[in-house]
Amino acid sequence: xxxxxxxxxxxxxxxxxxxxxxxxxxxxxxxxxxxxxxxxxxxxxxxxxxxxxxxxxxxxxxxxxxxxxxxxxxxxxxxxxxxxxxxxxxxxxxxxxxxxxxxxxxxxxxxxxxxxxxxxxxxxxxxxxxxxxxxxxxxxxxxxxxxxxxxxxxxxxxxxxxxxxxxxxxxxxxxxxxxxxxxxxxxxxxxxxxxxxxxxxxxxxxxxxxxxxxxxxxxxxxxxxxxxxxxxxxxxx
Amino acid sequence: xxxxxxxxxxxxxxxxxxxxxxxxxxxxxxxxxxxxxxxxxxxxxxxxxxxxxxxxxxxxxxxxxxxxxxxxxxxxxxxxxxxxxxxxxxxxxxxxxxxxxxxxxxxxxxxxxxxxxxxxxxxxxxxxxxxxxxxxxxxxxxxxxxxxxxxxxxxxxxxxxxxxxxxxxxxxxxxxxxxxxxxxxxxxxxxxxxxxxxxxxxxxxxxxxxxxxxxxxxxxxxxxxxxxxxxxxxxxx
DNA sequence: CGATAGGTTGAGTCGCATCAACCGGGGTGG
DNA sequence: CCACCCCGGTTGATGCGACTCAACCTATCG
Numbered sequence: 115x116x117x118x119x120x121x122x123x124x125x126x127x128x129x130x131x132x133x134x135x136x137x138x139x140x141x142x143x144x145x146x147x148x149x150x151x152x153x154x155x156x157x158x159x160x161x162x163x164x165x166x167x168x169x170x171x172x173x174x175x176x177x178x179x180x181x182x183x184x185x186x187x188x189x190x191x192x193x194x195x196x197x198x199x200x201x202x203x204x205x206x207x208x209x210x211x212x213x214x215x216x217x218x219x220x221x222x223x224x225x226x227x228x229x230x231x232x233x234x235x236x237x238x239x240x241x242x243x244x245x246x247x248x249x250x251x252x253x254x255x256x257x258x259x260x261x262x263x264x265x266x267x268x269x270x271x272x273x274x275x276x277x278x279x280x281x282x283x284x285x286x287x288x289x290x291x292x293x294x295x296x297x298x299x300x301x302x303x304x305x306x307x308x309x310x311x312x313x314x315x316x317x318x319x320x321x322x323x324x325x326x327x328x329x330x331x332x333x334x335x336x337x338x339x340x341x342x343x344x345x346x347x348x349x350x351x
Numbered sequence: 352x353x354x355x356x357x358x359x360x361x362x363x364x365x366x367x368x369x370x371x372x373x374x375x376x377x378x379x380x381x382x383x384x385x386x387x388x389x390x391x392x393x394x395x396x397x398x399x400x401x402x403x404x405x406x407x408x409x410x411x412x413x414x415x416x417x418x419x420x421x422x423x424x425x426x427x428x429x430x431x432x433x434x435x436x437x438x439x440x441x442x443x444x445x446x447x448x449x450x451x452x453x454x455x456x457x458x459x460x461x462x463x464x465x466x467x468x469x470x471x472x473x474x475x476x477x478x479x480x481x482x483x484x485x486x487x488x489x490x491x492x493x494x495x496x497x498x499x500x501x502x503x504x505x506x507x508x509x510x511x512x513x514x515x516x517x518x519x520x521x522x523x524x525x526x527x528x529x530x531x532x533x534x535x536x537x538x539x540x541x542x543x544x545x546x547x548x549x550x551x552x553x554x555x556x557x558x559x560x561x562x563x564x565x566x567x568x569x570x571x572x573x574x575x576x577x578x579x580x581x582x583x584x585x586x587x588x
Numbered sequence: 589c590g591a592t593a594g595g596t597t598g599a600g601t602c603g604c605a606t607c608a609a610c611c612g613g614g615g616t617g618g
Numbered sequence: 619c620c621a622c623c624c625c626g627g628t629t630g631a632t633g634c635g636a637c638t639c640a641a642c643c644t645a646t647c648g
Contacts, residue, residue, distance in 0.1 A: 126437075173487075175487075175491055177491075177495060178577065181495040183490065183491045183495045185487045185490055195480075196476075197473075197476045197480060198480065200363075200473055200476055200477050201481075201584055203584075205484050205487070205582045206484075206487060225469065228469075228472070229469065232465075235465070236434075236437055239433075239434045240434075240438065242483075243432075243434060243435065243437060243438055244438075245483065246479070246483055246486065247442050247443075249483065249486045249487060249490060250410075250412075250422045250423075250442070250486060252490050253420065253422055253486060253489050253490050253493055254412055254414075254420045254422070256493035256494045256538065257420040257537075258414060258418040258419070258420045258538060260635080261635075292594060293594075294594080300494075301494030301495060302636070302637085303638075304594095304595090305596085305597090305636085305637075305638080306635085306636055308595065308597085312596090324645090340414055344440065344442060345442045347438055347440070497603080498603075498604070529626060529627085530626070530628095531626080539604070539605085540605050540606075541626090541627090542604085542605075542606080542628085542629090543603085543604055543605070545628060545629085546604090546628090546629090
Protein backbone atom coordinates (compact mmCIF):
# COMPACT_ATOMS: atom_id res chain seq x y z
CA UNK A 115 0.00 0.00 0.00
CA UNK A 116 1.32 3.44 -0.87
CA UNK A 117 1.97 6.08 1.74
CA UNK A 118 -1.12 8.30 2.03
CA UNK A 119 0.86 11.26 3.30
CA UNK A 120 3.26 11.08 0.41
CA UNK A 121 0.27 10.93 -1.85
CA UNK A 122 -1.15 14.11 -0.41
CA UNK A 123 2.14 15.95 -0.64
CA UNK A 124 2.48 14.98 -4.29
CA UNK A 125 -0.92 16.51 -4.74
CA UNK A 126 0.78 19.85 -4.27
CA UNK A 127 4.16 19.51 -5.90
CA UNK A 128 5.99 16.90 -7.89
CA UNK A 129 8.66 15.42 -5.64
CA UNK A 130 12.11 14.20 -6.49
CA UNK A 131 13.13 10.65 -5.63
CA UNK A 132 15.16 12.11 -2.84
CA UNK A 133 12.30 14.08 -1.38
CA UNK A 134 10.03 11.07 -1.61
CA UNK A 135 12.51 9.03 0.39
CA UNK A 136 12.84 11.86 2.88
CA UNK A 137 9.09 11.80 3.47
CA UNK A 138 8.94 8.01 3.62
CA UNK A 139 11.61 8.11 6.31
CA UNK A 140 9.63 10.56 8.41
CA UNK A 141 6.65 8.29 8.50
CA UNK A 142 8.56 5.03 8.74
CA UNK A 143 7.94 4.28 12.40
CA UNK A 144 4.35 5.15 13.26
CA UNK A 145 2.80 4.63 16.69
CA UNK A 146 -0.23 2.42 17.24
CA UNK A 147 -3.35 3.62 19.04
CA UNK A 148 -6.53 1.87 20.02
CA UNK A 149 -9.94 3.28 19.22
CA UNK A 150 -11.11 6.04 21.58
CA UNK A 151 -7.65 6.83 22.83
CA UNK A 152 -6.27 10.27 23.50
CA UNK A 153 -3.37 11.31 21.27
CA UNK A 154 -2.85 14.86 22.48
CA UNK A 155 -4.44 16.60 25.43
CA UNK A 156 -5.69 20.15 25.45
CA UNK A 157 -3.03 22.31 27.02
CA UNK A 158 -0.14 20.05 26.06
CA UNK A 159 3.04 21.65 24.84
CA UNK A 160 3.36 20.17 21.37
CA UNK A 161 6.83 19.07 20.37
CA UNK A 162 5.98 16.97 17.37
CA UNK A 163 3.55 16.83 14.50
CA UNK A 164 1.15 13.93 14.05
CA UNK A 165 0.60 12.37 10.65
CA UNK A 166 -2.21 9.90 10.16
CA UNK A 167 -1.07 6.73 8.46
CA UNK A 168 -4.24 4.73 8.99
CA UNK A 169 -7.51 4.99 10.90
CA UNK A 170 -9.78 7.88 11.81
CA UNK A 171 -9.15 10.45 14.51
CA UNK A 172 -10.45 13.88 15.38
CA UNK A 173 -9.69 17.20 16.94
CA UNK A 174 -12.18 18.09 19.62
CA UNK A 175 -13.00 20.37 22.47
CA UNK A 176 -15.18 19.69 25.45
CA UNK A 177 -16.68 22.65 27.28
CA UNK A 178 -16.65 22.58 31.08
CA UNK A 179 -20.30 21.54 31.22
CA UNK A 180 -19.74 18.60 28.93
CA UNK A 181 -20.83 19.96 25.58
CA UNK A 182 -18.46 18.53 23.00
CA UNK A 183 -17.61 19.70 19.54
CA UNK A 184 -15.55 17.78 17.03
CA UNK A 185 -13.63 20.36 15.03
CA UNK A 186 -12.14 18.21 12.35
CA UNK A 187 -11.78 14.65 11.28
CA UNK A 188 -8.37 13.21 10.55
CA UNK A 189 -8.24 10.63 7.80
CA UNK A 190 -5.22 8.74 6.51
CA UNK A 191 -2.66 11.08 5.00
CA UNK A 192 -3.76 14.06 7.09
CA UNK A 193 -1.17 16.02 8.98
CA UNK A 194 -2.66 17.12 12.25
CA UNK A 195 -0.89 20.43 12.64
CA UNK A 196 2.26 21.44 10.82
CA UNK A 197 4.19 23.83 13.00
CA UNK A 198 1.93 23.69 16.07
CA UNK A 199 5.01 23.63 18.18
CA UNK A 200 5.38 27.32 17.39
CA UNK A 201 2.40 28.10 19.57
CA UNK A 202 3.61 26.20 22.59
CA UNK A 203 0.16 25.06 23.57
CA UNK A 204 -2.44 22.74 22.10
CA UNK A 205 -5.78 24.46 22.28
CA UNK A 206 -7.69 21.36 21.30
CA UNK A 207 -7.41 17.70 22.09
CA UNK A 208 -6.79 15.02 19.53
CA UNK A 209 -8.29 11.59 19.97
CA UNK A 210 -8.71 8.48 17.89
CA UNK A 211 -12.07 7.23 16.72
CA UNK A 212 -10.82 3.90 15.41
CA UNK A 213 -7.55 2.04 15.89
CA UNK A 214 -4.91 4.21 14.26
CA UNK A 215 -1.29 4.29 13.24
CA UNK A 216 0.16 7.73 13.57
CA UNK A 217 3.61 8.98 12.68
CA UNK A 218 5.16 11.40 15.15
CA UNK A 219 7.43 13.87 13.40
CA UNK A 220 9.78 15.98 15.44
CA UNK A 221 9.71 19.76 15.12
CA UNK A 222 13.26 19.73 13.86
CA UNK A 223 12.37 17.46 10.95
CA UNK A 224 9.69 19.90 9.87
CA UNK A 225 12.12 22.78 10.11
CA UNK A 226 14.65 20.83 8.09
CA UNK A 227 12.08 20.11 5.43
CA UNK A 228 11.16 23.72 4.97
CA UNK A 229 14.76 24.87 5.13
CA UNK A 230 15.67 22.48 2.34
CA UNK A 231 13.92 24.69 -0.17
CA UNK A 232 10.61 26.35 -0.97
CA UNK A 233 9.06 23.31 -2.57
CA UNK A 234 8.36 21.21 0.50
CA UNK A 235 7.69 24.34 2.50
CA UNK A 236 5.00 25.39 0.09
CA UNK A 237 3.50 21.91 0.07
CA UNK A 238 3.14 22.20 3.84
CA UNK A 239 1.62 25.65 3.49
CA UNK A 240 -0.78 24.32 0.91
CA UNK A 241 -1.95 21.55 3.22
CA UNK A 242 -2.51 24.05 5.98
CA UNK A 243 -4.51 26.34 3.75
CA UNK A 244 -6.73 23.46 2.76
CA UNK A 245 -7.19 22.61 6.42
CA UNK A 246 -8.25 26.19 7.00
CA UNK A 247 -10.75 26.12 4.17
CA UNK A 248 -12.12 22.87 5.50
CA UNK A 249 -12.57 24.41 8.90
CA UNK A 250 -14.35 27.34 7.29
CA UNK A 251 -16.65 25.02 5.45
CA UNK A 252 -17.54 23.45 8.79
CA UNK A 253 -18.35 26.90 10.14
CA UNK A 254 -20.70 27.41 7.22
CA UNK A 255 -22.39 24.11 7.92
CA UNK A 256 -22.81 24.84 11.59
CA UNK A 257 -23.91 28.40 11.00
CA UNK A 258 -26.16 28.15 8.00
CA UNK A 259 -26.96 24.61 6.97
CA UNK A 260 -29.91 22.61 8.30
CA UNK A 261 -29.46 19.27 10.02
CA UNK A 262 -29.90 17.10 6.94
CA UNK A 263 -27.74 19.41 4.86
CA UNK A 264 -24.95 19.19 7.42
CA UNK A 265 -24.97 15.42 7.39
CA UNK A 266 -25.12 15.31 3.62
CA UNK A 267 -22.25 17.76 3.41
CA UNK A 268 -20.12 15.82 5.84
CA UNK A 269 -20.70 12.63 3.90
CA UNK A 270 -19.74 14.28 0.63
CA UNK A 271 -16.60 15.75 2.14
CA UNK A 272 -15.40 12.56 3.79
CA UNK A 273 -16.05 10.57 0.66
CA UNK A 274 -14.07 13.03 -1.45
CA UNK A 275 -11.19 13.06 1.00
CA UNK A 276 -11.05 9.28 1.24
CA UNK A 277 -11.19 8.99 -2.51
CA UNK A 278 -8.26 11.38 -2.72
CA UNK A 279 -6.05 8.93 -0.85
CA UNK A 280 -7.48 5.88 -2.56
CA UNK A 281 -9.71 4.69 0.28
CA UNK A 282 -12.96 5.06 -1.57
CA UNK A 283 -14.25 4.98 -5.10
CA UNK A 284 -16.29 8.08 -4.33
CA UNK A 285 -19.41 6.11 -3.55
CA UNK A 286 -18.64 3.48 -0.97
CA UNK A 287 -16.46 3.61 2.10
CA UNK A 288 -15.97 2.48 5.67
CA UNK A 289 -17.97 4.53 8.12
CA UNK A 290 -16.72 4.05 11.66
CA UNK A 291 -18.49 7.09 13.12
CA UNK A 292 -21.21 6.47 15.67
CA UNK A 293 -24.29 8.63 15.63
CA UNK A 294 -22.90 10.25 18.73
CA UNK A 295 -19.71 11.22 16.91
CA UNK A 296 -21.77 12.51 14.06
CA UNK A 297 -23.77 14.62 16.47
CA UNK A 298 -20.61 16.16 17.83
CA UNK A 299 -19.26 16.99 14.38
CA UNK A 300 -22.47 18.52 13.14
CA UNK A 301 -23.41 20.30 16.34
CA UNK A 302 -26.64 18.48 16.92
CA UNK A 303 -28.11 15.88 19.28
CA UNK A 304 -27.74 12.14 18.78
CA UNK A 305 -31.45 11.64 18.48
CA UNK A 306 -31.73 14.19 15.76
CA UNK A 307 -28.81 12.67 13.88
CA UNK A 308 -30.68 9.40 13.92
CA UNK A 309 -33.80 10.96 12.46
CA UNK A 310 -31.95 12.97 9.88
CA UNK A 311 -30.04 9.92 8.72
CA UNK A 312 -33.32 8.14 8.27
CA UNK A 313 -34.47 11.00 6.12
CA UNK A 314 -31.41 10.55 3.91
CA UNK A 315 -32.13 6.84 3.74
CA UNK A 316 -35.81 7.07 2.90
CA UNK A 317 -35.01 9.69 0.27
CA UNK A 318 -32.87 7.06 -1.40
CA UNK A 319 -29.69 9.06 -1.03
CA UNK A 320 -27.56 6.79 1.12
CA UNK A 321 -27.31 3.35 2.59
CA UNK A 322 -25.60 3.05 5.94
CA UNK A 323 -25.36 0.00 8.11
CA UNK A 324 -22.82 -2.00 10.03
CA UNK A 325 -20.12 0.60 9.57
CA UNK A 326 -20.36 0.76 5.80
CA UNK A 327 -21.63 3.70 3.82
CA UNK A 328 -22.88 3.70 0.25
CA UNK A 329 -24.07 6.78 -1.56
CA UNK A 330 -26.90 5.90 -3.89
CA UNK A 331 -27.36 9.20 -5.66
CA UNK A 332 -24.32 11.38 -5.37
CA UNK A 333 -25.65 14.17 -7.53
CA UNK A 334 -28.76 14.66 -5.45
CA UNK A 335 -26.84 14.29 -2.22
CA UNK A 336 -24.32 16.95 -3.25
CA UNK A 337 -27.10 19.26 -4.38
CA UNK A 338 -28.93 18.83 -1.10
CA UNK A 339 -25.71 19.48 0.81
CA UNK A 340 -24.79 22.46 -1.37
CA UNK A 341 -21.46 20.71 -1.64
CA UNK A 342 -18.80 22.19 -3.90
CA UNK A 343 -15.53 20.26 -3.58
CA UNK A 344 -13.46 23.23 -4.76
CA UNK A 345 -12.43 24.07 -1.18
CA UNK A 346 -10.65 20.73 -0.87
CA UNK A 347 -8.31 21.72 -3.70
CA UNK A 348 -7.79 18.20 -4.90
CA UNK A 349 -5.87 17.89 -8.10
CA UNK A 350 -7.35 15.85 -10.93
CA UNK A 351 -6.54 12.19 -10.59
CA UNK B 352 0.28 55.85 14.98
CA UNK B 353 2.27 52.65 14.99
CA UNK B 354 1.83 50.03 12.32
CA UNK B 355 -0.65 47.41 13.60
CA UNK B 356 0.74 44.68 11.38
CA UNK B 357 4.26 45.29 12.61
CA UNK B 358 2.87 45.13 16.08
CA UNK B 359 1.34 41.74 15.49
CA UNK B 360 4.50 40.35 13.91
CA UNK B 361 6.52 41.50 16.89
CA UNK B 362 4.09 39.57 18.98
CA UNK B 363 5.72 36.46 17.59
CA UNK B 364 9.39 37.30 17.27
CA UNK B 365 11.64 40.18 18.10
CA UNK B 366 12.52 41.91 14.85
CA UNK B 367 15.74 43.61 13.82
CA UNK B 368 15.66 47.24 12.68
CA UNK B 369 16.12 45.95 9.20
CA UNK B 370 13.23 43.56 9.36
CA UNK B 371 11.04 46.24 10.85
CA UNK B 372 11.82 48.52 7.93
CA UNK B 373 11.17 45.70 5.52
CA UNK B 374 7.70 45.24 6.97
CA UNK B 375 6.99 48.93 7.06
CA UNK B 376 7.86 49.11 3.37
CA UNK B 377 5.43 46.35 2.50
CA UNK B 378 2.56 48.20 4.04
CA UNK B 379 3.63 51.67 2.97
CA UNK B 380 1.09 52.21 0.21
CA UNK B 381 -2.27 50.85 1.29
CA UNK B 382 -5.42 51.03 -0.83
CA UNK B 383 -8.59 52.78 0.36
CA UNK B 384 -11.97 51.11 0.39
CA UNK B 385 -15.42 52.39 1.26
CA UNK B 386 -17.68 50.58 3.65
CA UNK B 387 -19.54 47.59 2.16
CA UNK B 388 -17.16 47.21 -0.74
CA UNK B 389 -15.87 43.97 -2.15
CA UNK B 390 -12.15 43.41 -1.77
CA UNK B 391 -11.86 39.92 -3.22
CA UNK B 392 -14.51 37.87 -4.95
CA UNK B 393 -15.10 34.19 -4.47
CA UNK B 394 -13.38 32.34 -7.28
CA UNK B 395 -10.74 35.01 -7.88
CA UNK B 396 -7.21 33.91 -8.54
CA UNK B 397 -5.33 35.52 -5.68
CA UNK B 398 -2.04 37.11 -6.59
CA UNK B 399 -1.47 39.17 -3.50
CA UNK B 400 -2.06 39.09 0.22
CA UNK B 401 -4.23 41.68 1.97
CA UNK B 402 -3.14 43.26 5.19
CA UNK B 403 -5.58 45.38 7.18
CA UNK B 404 -4.15 48.72 8.15
CA UNK B 405 -7.38 50.28 9.40
CA UNK B 406 -11.09 49.52 9.45
CA UNK B 407 -13.09 46.31 9.75
CA UNK B 408 -13.61 43.75 7.02
CA UNK B 409 -14.72 40.14 6.83
CA UNK B 410 -14.46 36.89 4.99
CA UNK B 411 -17.85 35.59 3.96
CA UNK B 412 -19.72 33.12 1.86
CA UNK B 413 -23.20 33.39 0.48
CA UNK B 414 -25.02 30.21 -0.43
CA UNK B 415 -26.97 30.12 -3.69
CA UNK B 416 -30.25 30.67 -1.87
CA UNK B 417 -28.98 33.75 -0.09
CA UNK B 418 -27.99 32.38 3.29
CA UNK B 419 -24.83 34.21 4.31
CA UNK B 420 -22.15 33.28 6.79
CA UNK B 421 -19.37 35.55 7.93
CA UNK B 422 -16.38 33.32 8.55
CA UNK B 423 -14.00 35.75 10.13
CA UNK B 424 -13.61 39.36 10.99
CA UNK B 425 -10.55 41.28 9.90
CA UNK B 426 -9.35 43.94 12.27
CA UNK B 427 -6.38 46.28 11.89
CA UNK B 428 -3.13 44.33 11.75
CA UNK B 429 -4.75 41.17 10.43
CA UNK B 430 -3.28 39.50 7.41
CA UNK B 431 -6.10 38.08 5.36
CA UNK B 432 -4.36 35.01 3.97
CA UNK B 433 -0.63 34.50 3.87
CA UNK B 434 0.18 32.30 0.90
CA UNK B 435 -3.33 32.05 -0.53
CA UNK B 436 -1.84 32.42 -3.94
CA UNK B 437 -0.63 28.84 -3.60
CA UNK B 438 -4.17 27.60 -3.94
CA UNK B 439 -4.97 29.51 -7.08
CA UNK B 440 -8.55 30.15 -6.07
CA UNK B 441 -10.27 32.17 -3.39
CA UNK B 442 -12.97 30.04 -1.87
CA UNK B 443 -14.49 32.88 0.08
CA UNK B 444 -15.14 36.51 -0.61
CA UNK B 445 -13.63 39.34 1.35
CA UNK B 446 -15.58 42.53 1.87
CA UNK B 447 -15.27 45.64 3.97
CA UNK B 448 -17.66 46.46 6.77
CA UNK B 449 -16.38 49.99 7.37
CA UNK B 450 -14.10 52.24 5.32
CA UNK B 451 -10.73 50.51 5.28
CA UNK B 452 -7.15 50.94 4.26
CA UNK B 453 -5.64 47.70 3.09
CA UNK B 454 -2.09 46.94 2.02
CA UNK B 455 -1.75 44.65 -0.97
CA UNK B 456 1.41 42.58 -0.72
CA UNK B 457 2.61 40.72 -3.79
CA UNK B 458 3.22 36.99 -3.62
CA UNK B 459 6.88 37.54 -4.39
CA UNK B 460 7.34 39.76 -1.34
CA UNK B 461 5.94 37.03 0.88
CA UNK B 462 8.25 34.49 -0.70
CA UNK B 463 11.19 36.83 -0.20
CA UNK B 464 10.27 37.31 3.42
CA UNK B 465 10.23 33.61 4.16
CA UNK B 466 13.33 32.95 2.11
CA UNK B 467 15.25 35.53 4.11
CA UNK B 468 15.36 33.20 7.09
CA UNK B 469 13.20 31.17 9.42
CA UNK B 470 12.31 34.05 11.71
CA UNK B 471 9.85 35.92 9.53
CA UNK B 472 8.66 32.64 8.02
CA UNK B 473 7.77 31.35 11.45
CA UNK B 474 6.06 34.58 12.38
CA UNK B 475 3.82 34.12 9.35
CA UNK B 476 3.18 30.52 10.30
CA UNK B 477 2.31 31.62 13.79
CA UNK B 478 -0.23 34.12 12.54
CA UNK B 479 -1.82 31.46 10.38
CA UNK B 480 -2.05 29.01 13.23
CA UNK B 481 -3.79 31.61 15.33
CA UNK B 482 -6.18 32.26 12.47
CA UNK B 483 -6.90 28.55 12.41
CA UNK B 484 -7.55 28.39 16.11
CA UNK B 485 -9.83 31.39 15.81
CA UNK B 486 -11.77 29.66 13.08
CA UNK B 487 -12.05 26.60 15.27
CA UNK B 488 -13.35 28.66 18.12
CA UNK B 489 -16.03 29.97 15.79
CA UNK B 490 -16.96 26.40 14.93
CA UNK B 491 -17.36 25.70 18.62
CA UNK B 492 -19.59 28.72 19.03
CA UNK B 493 -21.75 27.80 16.09
CA UNK B 494 -21.90 24.16 17.03
CA UNK B 495 -22.28 24.21 20.77
CA UNK B 496 -22.89 27.65 22.21
CA UNK B 497 -26.32 29.20 22.66
CA UNK B 498 -27.29 32.50 21.09
CA UNK B 499 -26.34 34.71 24.04
CA UNK B 500 -23.14 32.78 24.59
CA UNK B 501 -22.14 33.26 20.97
CA UNK B 502 -22.63 36.99 21.15
CA UNK B 503 -20.81 37.24 24.43
CA UNK B 504 -17.96 35.20 23.04
CA UNK B 505 -17.67 37.31 19.93
CA UNK B 506 -17.58 40.46 22.01
CA UNK B 507 -14.85 39.06 24.24
CA UNK B 508 -12.79 38.00 21.27
CA UNK B 509 -13.05 41.24 19.35
CA UNK B 510 -12.24 43.24 22.43
CA UNK B 511 -9.16 41.15 23.11
CA UNK B 512 -7.98 41.40 19.52
CA UNK B 513 -8.50 45.14 19.38
CA UNK B 514 -6.70 45.55 22.66
CA UNK B 515 -3.80 43.60 21.24
CA UNK B 516 -3.22 46.24 18.59
CA UNK B 517 -3.95 49.15 20.88
CA UNK B 518 -7.47 49.92 19.67
CA UNK B 519 -9.20 49.19 22.93
CA UNK B 520 -8.46 49.23 26.61
CA UNK B 521 -10.20 45.86 26.90
CA UNK B 522 -13.50 47.39 27.94
CA UNK B 523 -14.51 50.00 25.41
CA UNK B 524 -14.26 50.04 21.64
CA UNK B 525 -15.86 51.10 18.40
CA UNK B 526 -18.54 48.71 17.26
CA UNK B 527 -19.39 49.21 13.61
CA UNK B 528 -21.24 45.91 13.18
CA UNK B 529 -24.94 46.06 12.46
CA UNK B 530 -27.22 43.49 14.02
CA UNK B 531 -27.46 41.97 10.60
CA UNK B 532 -23.68 41.51 10.43
CA UNK B 533 -23.78 40.06 13.89
CA UNK B 534 -26.44 37.61 12.80
CA UNK B 535 -24.27 36.45 9.93
CA UNK B 536 -21.24 35.94 12.15
CA UNK B 537 -23.10 34.05 14.82
CA UNK B 538 -25.32 32.05 12.51
CA UNK B 539 -28.60 33.38 13.79
CA UNK B 540 -31.41 35.67 12.65
CA UNK B 541 -31.31 39.44 13.00
CA UNK B 542 -34.35 39.46 15.21
CA UNK B 543 -32.84 37.01 17.59
CA UNK B 544 -29.59 38.97 17.72
CA UNK B 545 -31.62 41.96 18.78
CA UNK B 546 -33.30 40.06 21.58
CA UNK B 547 -30.11 38.42 22.75
CA UNK B 548 -28.32 41.76 22.86
CA UNK B 549 -31.08 43.09 25.01
CA UNK B 550 -30.55 40.20 27.32
CA UNK B 551 -26.89 41.12 27.64
CA UNK B 552 -27.89 44.71 28.31
CA UNK B 553 -30.52 44.03 30.91
CA UNK B 554 -28.15 41.64 32.62
CA UNK B 555 -25.84 44.60 33.07
CA UNK B 556 -23.07 43.02 31.01
CA UNK B 557 -22.69 45.46 28.15
CA UNK B 558 -23.70 48.86 26.90
CA UNK B 559 -24.04 49.25 23.16
CA UNK B 560 -25.36 52.22 21.30
CA UNK B 561 -24.48 54.48 18.41
CA UNK B 562 -21.65 52.24 17.32
CA UNK B 563 -19.85 52.19 20.64
CA UNK B 564 -19.49 49.20 22.87
CA UNK B 565 -18.70 49.16 26.56
CA UNK B 566 -18.37 46.03 28.62
CA UNK B 567 -19.65 46.62 32.12
CA UNK B 568 -18.70 43.34 33.74
CA UNK B 569 -15.99 41.58 31.84
CA UNK B 570 -15.61 38.71 34.26
CA UNK B 571 -19.26 37.75 34.10
CA UNK B 572 -19.36 38.24 30.35
CA UNK B 573 -16.36 35.97 29.82
CA UNK B 574 -17.81 33.37 32.15
CA UNK B 575 -21.11 33.42 30.31
CA UNK B 576 -19.30 33.13 26.98
CA UNK B 577 -17.01 30.38 28.25
CA UNK B 578 -14.27 32.58 26.83
CA UNK B 579 -10.68 31.53 27.31
CA UNK B 580 -8.34 33.86 25.43
CA UNK B 581 -5.59 31.23 25.23
CA UNK B 582 -6.46 30.41 21.64
CA UNK B 583 -5.56 33.93 20.55
CA UNK B 584 -1.99 33.38 21.72
CA UNK B 585 -1.40 36.99 22.62
CA UNK B 586 1.83 37.65 24.37
CA UNK B 587 1.80 39.58 27.62
CA UNK B 588 2.02 43.31 27.01
C1' DC C 589 -25.75 -15.76 28.60
C1' DG C 590 -25.64 -11.45 30.59
C1' DA C 591 -23.64 -6.96 29.95
C1' DT C 592 -23.09 -3.07 27.23
C1' DA C 593 -22.70 0.16 23.44
C1' DG C 594 -25.10 1.85 19.87
C1' DG C 595 -29.34 2.59 17.45
C1' DT C 596 -34.53 3.57 17.26
C1' DT C 597 -38.86 5.53 18.59
C1' DG C 598 -42.34 8.52 20.94
C1' DA C 599 -43.93 12.54 23.68
C1' DG C 600 -43.40 16.96 25.23
C1' DT C 601 -40.90 21.31 25.25
C1' DC C 602 -38.17 25.21 23.93
C1' DG C 603 -34.99 28.03 21.39
C1' DC C 604 -34.82 30.35 17.55
C1' DA C 605 -36.74 31.49 12.83
C1' DT C 606 -40.13 33.79 10.22
C1' DC C 607 -43.31 37.27 9.03
C1' DA C 608 -44.86 41.62 9.67
C1' DA C 609 -45.48 45.95 11.48
C1' DC C 610 -43.54 50.01 13.52
C1' DC C 611 -40.07 53.28 15.29
C1' DG C 612 -36.24 56.65 15.17
C1' DG C 613 -32.52 59.18 13.36
C1' DG C 614 -29.35 60.86 10.01
C1' DG C 615 -28.84 62.14 5.23
C1' DT C 616 -30.69 64.05 0.99
C1' DG C 617 -33.13 66.55 -2.28
C1' DG C 618 -36.57 69.82 -3.31
C1' DC D 619 -34.87 74.47 6.03
C1' DC D 620 -38.09 71.12 6.05
C1' DA D 621 -40.13 66.75 4.37
C1' DC D 622 -39.16 62.57 3.12
C1' DC D 623 -36.73 58.35 2.83
C1' DC D 624 -34.27 54.60 4.12
C1' DC D 625 -31.57 51.88 6.97
C1' DG D 626 -31.08 49.86 11.17
C1' DG D 627 -33.21 48.71 15.29
C1' DT D 628 -37.36 47.09 18.06
C1' DT D 629 -41.48 44.50 19.09
C1' DG D 630 -45.22 41.00 18.75
C1' DA D 631 -47.41 36.72 17.01
C1' DT D 632 -46.90 32.31 15.32
C1' DG D 633 -44.62 28.06 13.73
C1' DC D 634 -41.12 24.79 13.23
C1' DG D 635 -36.76 22.45 13.84
C1' DA D 636 -34.19 20.51 17.04
C1' DC D 637 -33.51 19.19 22.02
C1' DT D 638 -34.57 16.45 26.11
C1' DC D 639 -36.12 12.63 28.50
C1' DA D 640 -37.12 8.09 28.58
C1' DA D 641 -38.06 3.66 27.09
C1' DC D 642 -36.97 -0.09 24.21
C1' DC D 643 -34.60 -2.71 20.74
C1' DT D 644 -30.46 -5.10 18.66
C1' DA D 645 -25.95 -6.67 17.77
C1' DT D 646 -21.62 -7.73 19.63
C1' DC D 647 -18.45 -9.55 22.86
C1' DG D 648 -16.34 -11.51 26.94
